[in-house]
Amino acid sequence: MAEPTLSREQEHEERRAAALAMGGPKKLEQRRAEGKLNARERIALMLDPGTFRESGLFTTSAVDADRDKTPADGKVTGTGEVDGRRAAVIAYDFTVKGSSSSPVSNKKMSHFKELVVQVGMPLVYLSESTGVRMPDAMGGTGMGAANSKKRFLRQRESPWASAAFGYCFGSAAWHTVSADFAVFRKGSVLAVSSPGLVSRATGQQVDAQELGGWKVHAEVTGYADAVADTDEEAIELIRRFLSYLPSHNGETPPVAPVPSGSGERAAELNDIVPQTRTQTYDVRKVIEIVADTGSVFPIKARYGKSLDTSLVRIGGQSVGIIANNPMFKGGALDGPACDKATSFLVLCDSYNIPVVFLVDQPGFLIGLEAERNKIAGKVINWMNALSLVTVPKIAVTLRKNYGQAYINMGGGLTADTTAGWWSTEVxxxxxxxxxxxxxxxxxxxxxxxxxxxxxxxxxxTTAYDVARVFGVEQVIDPAETRDFILGALKDHYRARTNGIGEHLLRAWPTSY
Incomplete structure (x- = not known):
């Protein structure tokens, strides 16, 4: 007996239901048992309720044998809103062939990379993938069909953010290290190839966490801008990050209301920073007082710890703070600190965020290890980037400020305006x-x-000696720091371009 023919409405509903079911109940239940959200649950948290518009729901693998096994071809894509602003999202569905990448799913991702540039909105990757789908990419027909002319080009027209939730190989790795902000969930792994492939290729057994675990990227490579305990926390960190940035590089970041109590603790700065230059303190306490209450958002907090980089708000305006931290290595700047500074300058300049330096440093960390890790090149990379920054740059020296690092931290006229606490020593x-x-x-x-x-x-070497030759424009009481910065932000606002910089660093590599 012939099966009854489905109406168009029934066929459409069946196909929709199959696509929305992802990899099926068993795989979805397994993820729940592991404490992980599925791709659609992640999107629901990432975007404002009811705003998701999916694109590519009915895509599948182009391989006939896989058609019924690859709903949405392992990538859930679309647009929505984050705090009322449009954004695009690409969520890797690990329940569909490990969210491996195929020609069809790559086509979907390329579409959204082009779309966000065209219309001016952020792109969020919710990443977890086993890499390239096999055997789709094998042979000359697989590799020869690749269209990679602009696939790996980043010019920072719009912000990218990525969350690494689990295994991230192949495109999940490439997009994460290309992002302006990357958060790693604890337990995640990011590497060029899986531990199994590495072991087979090299004959050595490799542990996944040792190869490319979240801690490696938070503390050694610096790929991780933040670390989260759960999927929910990782997604909330991306939402917070985007709140400091414009939707595209042709506008300034949104201005937030100034919380009550902001600036009221200014007098505490005299007690937090010891007068003796060899005594340590935690500069993060200084940043908390200078910034609007509750607005500090650390970037790469576990990496290059002698230098602190944070997005904050001052007077409601997004500002990037680069601050030496004497709690770690006495504030001496090593290779990771240099890379961290350069990366942060690129972020701020690309998205029209003014930069504030809070300076208290004994110089660069030198020695055999430093030289073999290319400290000279890293110092000059930083200087090259600083020379190309076109957003306002404000430098405040808190205590000591020595050597070439004086120039790297905004001295020698590399900042637009400067001040020194009365404890300044240059x-x-x-x-x-x-x-x-x-x-x-x-x-x-x-x-x-x-x-x-x-x-x-x-x-x-005193503050007044430096001021005498206009090495600093003002000598200030520490309690006046926030007011000095607020005034400098007004004075150096780029009125001719409505606060938009020239973006000379937009194509700077995201990893180096």
Whole structure:
């Protein structure tokens, strides 16, 4: 007996239901048991309720044998709103062939990469993938059909954000390291190839977390801008990140209401920062006081920890803060700190976010390890990026400010405006080190001569000495720091371009 013919409405509803079912009840239940959300649940949290418009629901693999096994071809894509602003989202559906990438799913992703540039809205990747789908990519017909002319081009016309939720190989890795903001859920793994493939190729057994676990990327590579315990936390971090950024690089970031109490703790700065330059403190406490209440959003907090980079709001305006942290390595700048600074400058300049330097540093960390890890090149990468920044740059020296790092941190006219606390001390190097280098004397061998030479080397290093030659424009009480920054933001607003920079760093590599 012939099966009854479905009406068009019935066929449409059956196809829709099959696509929305993703990889089926068993695989969805397995994810729930693992404490992971599925692709559609992630989108529901990412976007404002009721705003998701899906595109590509009825796509499947182009391989006939896989047609009924690949709903949406493993990538759920569409547009919606985040806090009332339009955004595009690409969610990897791990229940469909491990969300492996195919020619069809790549076509979907390419469409949205082009769309966000064309219309001016952010793109969010909710990433988890086993990589390229096999055997689709095998042979000359697989590789020869690839269209990669612009696939890996990033020019930062619109913000990208990515969350790494689990295994991220292939395109999930490429998009995450190309993003302006990447959050890694604990337990996630990002690598060029899976541990199994690496083991087979090299003959060595490789642990997934050792190969490319979240901790490696938070503390060693610096790919992770933030770390989350759960899917929900990772998605909320992306929503928060986007709140500091414009929808595209042709507008300024949204201005938020200033919370009550902002700036009221200014007098505490005199107690937080010790007068003695060798005493440590946590600069994050300074940032919390200078910024609007509750607005500090750290970037790469576990990486290059002698330098703190945070998005904040000051007077409701998005601002990027680059601050030395004496709690770690005395504030000395190592290779990771240099990379972190450069990356953050690129982010801020690309999206019209003014930069504030809070300076208290003894110089760059030198030695065998530093030189072998290319510290010289990293210093100059930073300087090259700084020279191309066209958003307002404001530098405030809190205590010590020595050597080439003085220039990297906004000194020597590399910032648009500068101030120094009355505790400011500026020189080519710490006077105590200079005595040893120049005179070869120390406090133990000849205390009297050492004191004499130290006094000579310390001459002309105070805040007022620097101000006398216009090395800083103002010498301020620490309690005046927030007010100085607020005034500088007004004075250096780019009125001719409505606050839009030239974006000379828009094509700077996202990883280096």
């Amino acid at each position: 020189s080519f190097m710490d006077p105590t080190s200079a005595v040893s280098v120049v005179h070869g004397v120390d406090a133990e061998s000849d205390p009297e001569l050492y004191a004499q030479r130290l006094a000579e080397m310390a001459k002309g």
